[in-house]
Amino acid sequence: MDISIQKSKLKNHQTVQITGSKSESNRLLLLQALYPQIRIENLSNSDDSEVMQKALVSEDTCIDIHHAGTAMRFLTAYFSIQKGRETVITGSQRMKERPIQILVEALKTLGADISYLENEGVPPLKIIGKELTKSKVALEANVSSQYISALMLIASKLENGLELTLNGKITSVPYINMTLSLLNSIGIQTTFKDQVITVQPAPKTIAEQTLTVESDWSSASYFYSLIALSDVGTEITIASYTQESLQGDSVLADIYTSFGVSTQFKGHAITLKKESVVEASVKIERDLKNAPDIAQTIAVTAFGLGLECFMEGLHTLKIKETDRLVALKTELEKLGAEINITDKTLHLKASESINANVKIPTYNDHRMAMAFAPLGLKVPLVIEDANVVSKSYPEFWKDLETIGFQWA
Numbered sequence: 001m002d003i004s005i006q007k008s009k010l011k012n013h014q015t016v017q018i019t020g021s022k023s024e025s026n027r028l029l030l031l032q033a034l035y036p037q038i039r040i041e042n043l044s045n046s047d048d049s050e051v052m053q054k055a056l057v058s059e060d061t062c063i064d065i066h067h068a069g070t071a072m073r074f075l076t077a078y079f080s081i082q083k084g085r086e087t088v089i090t091g092s093q094r095m096k097e098r099p100i101q102i103l104v105e106a107l108k109t110l111g112a113d114i115s116y117l118e119n120e121g122v123p124p125l126k127i128i129g130k131e132l133t134k135s136k137v138a139l140e141a142n143v144s145s146q147y148i149s150a151l152m153l154i155a156s157k158l159e160n161g162l163e164l165t166l167n168g169k170i171t172s173v174p175y176i177n178m179t180l181s182l183l184n185s186i187g188i189q190t191t192f193k194d195q196v197i198t199v200q201p202a203p204k205t206i207a208e209q210t211l212t213v214e215s216d217w218s219s220a221s222y223f224y225s226l227i228a229l230s231d232v233g234t235e236i237t238i239a240s241y242t243q244e245s246l247q248g249d250s251v252l253a254d255i256y257t258s259f260g261v262s263t264q265f266k267g268h269a270i271t272l273k274k275e276s277v278v279e280a281s282v283k284i285e286r287d288l289k290n291a292p293d294i295a296q297t298i299a300v301t302a303f304g305l306g307l308e309c310f311m312e313g314l315h316t317l318k319i320k321e322t323d324r325l326v327a328l329k330t331e332l333e334k335l336g337a338e339i340n341i342t343d344k345t346l347h348l349k350a351s352e353s354i355n356a357n358v359k360i361p362t363y364n365d366h367r368m369a370m371a372f373a374p375l376g377l378k379v380p381l382v383i384e385d386a387n388v389v390s391k392s393y394p395e396f397w398k399d400l401e402t403i404g405f406q407w408a
């Protein structure tokens with residue numbers, strides 16, 4: 001399904017309830033499979049959380065997790081400790097290109113039995129579940145934090161827990177801290193000092209408890225962008241968020257002050273308001289190694305406002321749902337941007353106009369669709385294969401319609 005967005009204007013003072021964080025949800029689902037006394041509220045209704053949930057209760061020998069990176073990585077660790085069970089885990093064509101060798105090697109060092117069924121270093125994998133007897137492993141930490149979280153999530157079930165030594169510059173650190181916090185909140189002890197993480201074996205009892213997932217901050221980024229591209233005075237309220245978020249993407253509140261957007265917490269809701277026009281001479285500069293998922297949103301907001309933008313720390317973007325650096329460059333150029341990329345940086349020049357009626361392909365990447373949609377406040381445009389949004393935010397288009405977007 002393609003969506004032809006007409007030039008739209010936001011209705012003022014709308015409220016949107018956003019689904020739970022898929023990162024928190026997929027961690028808690030795995031922990032719930034290990035400790036069934038955990039109950040989860042405000043679980044994400046994303047495709048990625050749905051495949052995770054289904055995989056954890058499935059008795060099939062072949063599990064297909066489609067595009068879900070966290071499910072692929074977390075379940076590889078999970079199935080490695082399911083004694084006596086043989087599982088094939090596979091995914092979409094793109095998932096078969098997304099590297100997993102660092103995690104597989106680490107699990108094998110701990111004693112796991114995993115083999116590649118097609119190409120070395122990528123899914124699909126055949127996993128024969130075993131008891132993992134070792135408790136120390138070192139791994140590269142600059143490619144994806146998901147490998148580290150995956151190991152941490154199963155660590156409390158190993159006889160002696162786990163000591164992970166992280167080599168190199170650690171990327172996406174807030175996601176590691178999120179895993180640590182969730183382990184701590186269910187009663188598992190951890191430490192993270194310098195480059196070493198330890199996770200203790202679970203205590204004798206893990207209490208019955210209900211954990212509430214905060215709404216997804218990466219999804220909130222599209223509303224920040226919409227407000228940044230709206231007239232001064234426009235505001236929107238989104239829920240349910242907390243000031244002490246586990247999600248690194250909550251840095252949005254700070255980043256978007258540069259785009260003239262304020263954030264005000266009231267209970268579990270936040271109100272975003274366009275406070276002021278941003279001078280054309282403003283240059284946005286950010287290192288996003290801790291918040292890679294909002295890079296596309298920020299690039300498109302800057303372009304929509306005609307601002308220069310330089311982002312670094314983008315080295316993980318090439319191995320996500322698509323090569324996001326190339327996809328951004330290709331599509332922003334169609335809209336009239338001048339943009340340079342390297343393997344880890346993006347430099348957008350200041351611009352004065354936006355080409356109308358451009359068709360934006362979405363590369364099987366939910367964030368391409370959602371990041372470009374806010375430009376509908378400036379020009380009509382077409383988002384192709386718009387259903388991709390369901391990977392993280394199935395109600396995205398419905399919510400956009402509610403707040404004033406119009407389609408042809």
Ligand SMILES: O=C(O)C1=C[C@@H](OP(=O)(O)O)[C@@H](O)[C@H](O)C1
Nearest residue numbers: 023070144145146172175293316
């Ligand atoms: O652990 C997680 O939930 C995630 C970690 C990040 O991946 P990398 O660590 O590969 O950057 C992020 O991009 C992804 O959307 C979710």
Ligand SMILES: C=C(OP(=O)(O)O)C(=O)O
Nearest residue numbers: 067068069070293320321
């Ligand atoms: C990169 C993402 O997800 P994953 O790696 O879990 O597929 C994302 O949601 O932007």
